[in-house]
Amino acid sequence: MAERGFxxxxxxxxxxxxxxxxxxIYNVFGGLDAYLIAINSQTFRAWSEGLEAALAGSTGDDDARIIALVRAYFAFAEANRNAxxxxxDHRIDRSQAIAKQDEAAREALTGIVDREVTRWLGRGDAADADATxxxxxxxxxxxxxxxxxxxxGSYALMREEDPAGQALARVFEALSAHRG
Amino acid sequence: MAERGFxxxxxxxxxxxxxxxxxxIYNVFGGLDAYLIAINSQTFRAWSEGLEAALAGSTGDDDARIIALVRAYFAFAEANRNAxxxxxDHRIDRSQAIAKQDEAAREALTGIVDREVTRWLGRGDAADADATxxxxxxxxxxxxxxxxxxxxGSYALMREEDPAGQALARVFEALSAHRG
DNA sequence: CCACACAACTAAACAGTGTTCAATTAAAAA
DNA sequence: TTTTTAATTGAACACTGTTTAGTTGTGTGG
Structure with missing residues (x-):
């Protein structure tokens, strides 16, 4: 998958x-869909590890953690384009439930972002939990x-040399609007 | 394409x-890629028309135009999921140039957004043209x-009943940060 | 009117694909 | 050693994209 693409x-x-x-493959995984889900879940796990590693290496203030997180997000995607x-690319038929471990791998990423955003916003009240x-x-x-x-490469976004920087700008605008 | 999906x-x-x-198909379009590009370009044209129609029917202030634009964006995507x-879904091999008319169909959409954003920001100086x-x-x-x-349906974004509303919130946060 | 040229189109072939399943092999249990 | 169970195969089926020689139709110049 990494070398040929979806x-x-x-x-x-x-x-x-x-x-x-x-x-x-059909005997072990039960079908092609489950096999692809297994492959992508492994990518999710590697991705999460990459983000955690970047956060662990971030010694700055809270802004720095958000920056490290987003930059690591882009870095992983670029370094593992196809995966x-x-x-x-793999559209999952929602009628068939996916394995618990694969579900967990996918939610881990959301969990990381949740943790870091909550940290940045400062002690979040339980009342704001849903808004957060x-x-x-x-x-x-x-x-x-x-x-x-x-x-x-869609759109002529290509003439943008730092899409991660643009994403970060949008993220901080949104975060600032939701503080305090 | 509309009824079967990519x-x-x-x-x-x-x-x-x-x-x-x-x-x-190969005689007329020259290859499968060009055929798919032609199909998707038609979708782009219909999409642009949908956005323009929504904007034409918007009689409110400038905020209302942005709201109409984003809502129409989502509405078209939902009404034409597969297309x-x-x-x-169709990743274009960038080595092969795409037809001029198809390129235009794709850029038309960016043009619409450009026009509306510029309008919302108020008379944009030529100096800010690149930033805009x-x-x-x-x-x-x-x-x-x-x-x-x-x-x-990726992530558990599903529990969000109004993704267009969230997108609009982010858009206005960004726009506000870039006004005068 | 005819022969010709040219465009449009077909049909068959080729190498691949996902999917299923009877048959086979290897391993474990009795 | 025999029997049962699990793992694995390989062939078959109906598809797919892609290429190309050959066929059809159509309009033009003599």
Missing amino acids: AKFSAREAARRAGYSVGT WMAIY RRLVRSLIATVHGHCALWLS | AKFSAREAARRAGYSVGT WMAIY RRLVRSLIATVHGHCALWLS
């Missing part, structure tokens, strides 16, 4: 390279949008 | 339904991110 990915070839036959894009959660989702969407359009 | 779309079946053979997502353009791209990315995560 469009050119072939379960048959993946099985071949692993020294197995096609059928084994990162595959996460969003909505803001977190929205900030993720904001950063995602910048990253996705950047990597896909 | 993943299940088949050029062979499209040709069959149109009463042609597969080869004709809208296909725009971003960067902001416009960033706002598009912001709204795109909300819409994409919403329709794909």
